[in-house]
Amino acid sequence: MQIIKDRQIVEDNWLHLDDEAELVVGDVTVSITRWQAEHETLVKHNGGLGLRLSGSDPLEEIIPDLASFSLIVLIFPVFVDGRCYSFARLLRDRYGYEGEIRAQGDILYDQLFYMTQCGINSFEMANIGNITEVMSAFDDFSESYQATVLKPEPLYRRR
């Protein structure tokens, strides 16, 4: 499927494996439950490994394992659930995660700017829709007051 990654539309081949689904060769993501249960097998997996997190998952438990994942998928079941904005910031700011952080689920164009500021760099939406509009949403604002992943100094230090 097509996703937006680093402000480009790209073809994406990651497979999001259910907890019961058979492990296959190639790039796959798993839930935190599966990661914790099958940790030993998964580290030997032939292909890229990604982790799916939702806002109720215990983020801190997987921090020691971050190096195992080249992708972290943050799940937004409904667009009003803002927990994963904090996850993204913590992953980038506190835990120094440099791999891909992807938002998946119910995402509005108007959230792309905030999500990007929090450190999310790819977006997997059911329907990308109007490409010109979606791309322009990244530039809704040219400045922000806060220290963010993109501009680590708050505006008051840059004024």
Added chain:
Amino acid sequence: MYQYDQYDQTMIDQRVTQYRDQTRRFLAGELTADQFRPLRLMNGLYIQIHAPMLRVAIPYGLMSSKQVRKIADISRRYDKGYVHFTTRQNFQLNWPALETVPDILAELASVQMHAIQSSGNCIRNTTSDQLAGVNASEIEDPRPWCEIIRQWSTFHPEFAYLPRKFKIAVIGNHDDRAATKLHDIGLHLVKNHEGEIGFEVLVGGGLGRTPIIGQQIRPFLEKKDLLSYLEAILRVYNRLGRRDNKYKARIKITVREHGIDHIRELVEAEWVQIREQLKLDEKEIDRVKQCFTEPDYDLAAVSDKSFDQMQVEDATFSRWVKQNTVDHKITGYKVAYISLKSPQSPPGDVSAEQLDIIADLADEFSLGEVRSTHDQNLVLTDVKQGDLYALWLHLEADNLATANINTLTDMICCPGLDFCSLANATSIPLAKEINERFDDLDYLYDLGDIKIKMSGCMNGCAHQSVGHIGILGVDKKGEEWYQFTLGGSSEADASLGLRLGRAIPKDQVVNTVATLLDVFKECRQDDEAFLATVRRVGIDPFKERVYADN
């Protein structure tokens, strides 16, 4: 007051462009009503019974005369020529057309105003004391801190989709005129044993269906740590707050369910991690404080004796001075309240014509600024005593001099069933009835300070649970009934009112108020205030009489 630089202005202008596009997409059918809802809410736009309602932020209640004129102009051109001031120092337009809202926002942006953070599950407009900077007992002026919080909280990317709305209030002295104990976060500027000024931080206060008084999470926070500590609280709440039930999603419930000690541990652990990163520089604190420096007061103002003379000559003026003005930190100046509680209009409402007059009066008599209050009135904070008579004559001529501040008829009242889609019962017509019944000012003055707060539903926008007399409209099989509470307070001695008994039918509400006042007068010792009497004698004497009558 704070003046936007190019950064502030650019962000506000870009927000207008963004919202214009969102509105266009909604009207073109590209966004569903559900998708558009949070977007319009984040721009202050609700859909009410008759029409949309646009709530505009007035950061910590401070307006320039130019802004007041713009508000008047907008209400004339885009609405019905009046606006409504709210308990959070904001104002509302009750009849704007949805498709004109982007134009209204553009007009507001032209005078450094916006409707951001006036609704939605984000950090709302920060409120404060209307006497900030002008009252003698102040430890420090809270306004620069409110502005620093305004900037930090505006478009905070991590906290735009919180479990529920989040309100912060800041005060700089012990008298609490901003209901800080009933906010998600209350900040009090305090002095510690070493004489340093910092913040006492309260968390978990709130009204609505489950009123709770905020608890102290930190007795003293250094000023430079303000933003890191706020960010730590917000991050803990964003992760932990309940998202399964909107009635249990406010931080007051998070604190109640987990306990203040556990919340404190989580916040402090988070804070340690981000404290250095978000430390406020002296340079920034100074930059903002420069916008709130003390004006050049005329120290000779005190020598004007016409003020004393006019009070002797004109009893109506004298009454207004006594009731509607308070002392200023500079002798010779006074703070003048403009009552928006005249019997002729709903509490908090003011017409475009009146706003224009108020703007002119601010320019002529009060350094060009007007403030809105938590009690839904307006204030001119810097009036020379010698100008008060001239000011009063103007106010009197335009129905803005009702001398009822802090009296029974200075009610806080929500729009109720007349406007609001959530309401179960009306409140404005009852406020009018109360106003008409108790129109004898001498009787009101004799009763002293009484705060009636009346909400049309349990969401409690008018804060009935902290009214000295709280009146809550409830629906009983399609009829409007009213539940009374007594003994609440939103001030430094904050308390929740106790329920008087079963609900009272609409036609008995005003009589019930009268009965409560009769009992008060019988139980009162000397000049005791209503609240003090209720606290001393309890609610039983009131209860017995009210239900004996009913």
